[in-house]
Amino acid sequence: xxxxxxxxxxxxDDDLVEQMKDDLYDGMADxxxxxxxxxxxRGWDANQVLSDALVEGMRxxxxxxxxxxxxxxxxxxxxxxxxxGMGILRPILSATENSAKIGKYVIGTVKGDIHDIGKNLVGMxxxxxxxxxxxxxxxxxxxxxxAAIDEHEPTVLGMSALLTTTMPYMGVVIEEFDKxxxxxxxxxxxxxxxxxxxxxxxxNATAYGRDAARSAELAKALVGRNH
Amino acid sequence: xxxxxxxxxxxxxxxxxxxxxxxKEIVALRAQMGDGASAMTLxxxxxEYHNAPQKIAPAxxxxxxxxxxxxxxxxxxxxxxxxxxxxxxxxxxxxxxxxPFAHCYEFFAGSPLFAQITDEEIGSFFLTDYLVxxxxxxxxxxxxxxxxxxLRDLYFGNYRRVVYLxxxxxxxLESAAADAADKLGLEFDYRYVGYxxxxxxxxxxxxxxxxxxxxxHVRD
Ligand code: B12
Numbered sequence: 001x002x003x004x005x006x007x008x009x010x011x012x013d014d015d016l017v018e019q020m021k022d023d024l025y026d027g028m029a030d031x032x033x034x035x036x037x038x039x040x041x042r043g044w045d046a047n048q049v050l051s052d053a054l055v056e057g058m059r060x061x062x063x064x065x066x067x068x069x070x071x072x073x074x075x076x077x078x079x080x081x082x083x084x085g086m087g088i089l090r091p092i093l094s095a096t097e098n099s100a101k102i103g104k105y106v107i108g109t110v111k112g113d114i115h116d117i118g119k120n121l122v123g124m125x126x127x128x129x130x131x132x133x134x135x136x137x138x139x140x141x142x143x144x145x146x147a148a149i150d151e152h153e154p155t156v157l158g159m160s161a162l163l164t165t166t167m168p169y170m171g172v173v174i175e176e177f178d179k180x181x182x183x184x185x186x187x188x189x190x191x192x193x194x195x196x197x198x199x200x201x202x203x204n205a206t207a208y209g210r211d212a213a214r215s216a217e218l219a220k221a222l223v224g225r226n227h
Numbered sequence: 228x229x230x231x232x233x234x235x236x237x238x239x240x241x242x243x244x245x246x247x248x249x250x251k252e253i254v255a256l257r258a259q260m261g262d263g264a265s266a267m268t269l270x271x272x273x274x275e276y277h278n279a280p281q282k283i284a285p286a287x288x289x290x291x292x293x294x295x296x297x298x299x300x301x302x303x304x305x306x307x308x309x310x311x312x313x314x315x316x317x318x319x320x321x322x323x324x325x326x327p328f329a330h331c332y333e334f335f336a337g338s339p340l341f342a343q344i345t346d347e348e349i350g351s352f353f354l355t356d357y358l359v360x361x362x363x364x365x366x367x368x369x370x371x372x373x374x375x376x377x378l379r380d381l382y383f384g385n386y387r388r389v390v391y392l393x394x395x396x397x398x399x400l401e402s403a404a405a406d407a408a409d410k411l412g413l414e415f416d417y418r419y420v421g422y423x424x425x426x427x428x429x430x431x432x433x434x435x436x437x438x439x440x441x442x443x444h445v446r447d
Contacts, residue, residue, distance in 0.1 A: 027375075068279075072371070073375055073378060074371070076371070076378050077371075112345070114349055139349050162309070163329065164310075164311065164312075164329055165329045193311070194280070194311030194312075199311070
């Protein structure tokens with residue numbers, strides 16, 4: 001570790017950011033954490049560290065996961081590394097005023113389903129994109145989503161499902177939102193491996209998030225902050 | 228019916244395409260079937276597709292494109308298995324059937340019992356005979372827990388217990404399943420369920436092929 005530290009410190013900013021993306025890809029949590037600290041010491045804005053090194057690194061991971069080059073365990077390692085870096089950026093970001101959040105995003109896995117890896121990853125990328133993320137966890141009946149809407153007044157709401165048996169429940173939730181007039185005001189995003197655009201359209205979801213990076217982009221677009 | 232099409236052999240033929248995780252079970256079931264058993268050809272796909280369900284439908288499409296004509300009937304021994312509708316599209320194209328369940332845990336247990344177990348405890352992780360025998364390869368190595376043991380709680384933090392849905396009475400598998408639960412840090416629950424709906428499906432398919440053969444195709 002101390003060897004790496006010396007090497008990292010000797011790198012120029014650009015090379016360090018490149019190295020951090022590689023380290024994130026390799027799931028090297030200590031190195032990513034160290035790189036994050038170094039950039040901050042060099043006077044980098046926390047937001048920029050987040051977007052240029054961590055979010056960008058994770059975006060590359062997501063692409064390779066989608067293309068079957070990386071697998072779930074490796075992605076989890078990468079996410080773990082990113083989390084480490086975010087751990088020190090988060091308090092700085094919430095203390096500085098220019099970090100005004102671009103929106104509130106409530107996210108949860110639907111009733112009957114307790115898969116949460118994809119949801120957690122999306123949550124992390126949304127946070128990286130500037131959202132305040134309220135994660136309501138797994139196995140959520142419609143009542144939980146409604147309660148979270150009341151309590152947090154989100155700007156976007158996301159649902160995740162990994163089972164073909166739980167996917168249809170997303171439609172049930174959306175229908176309930178529609179009945180209550182919520183759907184007109186609140187964009188609803190859906191995601192999970194067995195879903196596709198066709199399904200999302202069929203259940204009247206506002207947007208379908210194929211992967212974490214794309215989901216963050218879509219969410220930004222939905223709140224009109226994609227530029 | 229019964230009339231021969233193209234290059235089909237004289238006796239009616241049944242193709243069973245199965246997930247590798249069911250190979251042993253289907254061979255055992257075939258031995259219990261009557262005349263229809265000899266009409267059955269079994270072709271298996273790698274059990275690893277379980278963790279990569281996007282590969283299932285294209286692989287089955289390839290087999291059926293190549294071999295559908297050789298057979299009178301096809302049973303695809305898969306559930307929906309997370310293909311998100313892709314498998315059903317392929318099956319429709321080739322006039323083939325699958326087991327009408329979400330996944331193997333549901334067709335072994337049967338839908339009512341499966342629902343009851345998950346209602347009782349949503350944090351149930353299921354094992355079958357196959358998964359117990361291959362636990363280290365598919366679960367420990369498949370999820371990378373050998374390389375990254377600390378990921379265990381990221382995967383299984385939401386789970387409370389392992390439910391072993393046993394196909395056979397086998398003391399050594401039962402104790403291996405209990406060890407597996409232990410490795411995952413979960414409680415252990417044992418349920419003997421046998422072959423469940425898999426057996427009914429294989430029986431229905433082999434019976435149907437005998438009937439399909441009718442009198443012209445009585446086998447000796
Ligand atoms: C890892 C995994 C598990 C882990 C879950 C750990 C956890 N904490 O989540 C473990 C091993 C514990 C598990 C358990 C089970 N699983 Co599982 N699991 C998988 C597996 C292999 C990968 C899922 C995953 O995490 N992928 C990685 C993430 C990063 O990808 P993702 O989830 O797709 O998310 C991305 C996108 O979809 C999108 N996204 C996801 N959510 C959202 C939400 C929003 C709002 C947006 C915008 C985007 C978005 O962005 C994400 C990031 O890129 C899949 C197969 C597969 N390859 O999909 C099976 C799979 C989903 N599981 C399956 C099954 C059957 C089960 C069990 C019943 C098995 C058992 N033996 O008991 C239990 C479930 C019990 C229950 N009550 O829910 C089946 C489902 C079959 C079906 N008919 O639907 C699958 C398809 C495997 C199979 N072929 O049988 N599983």
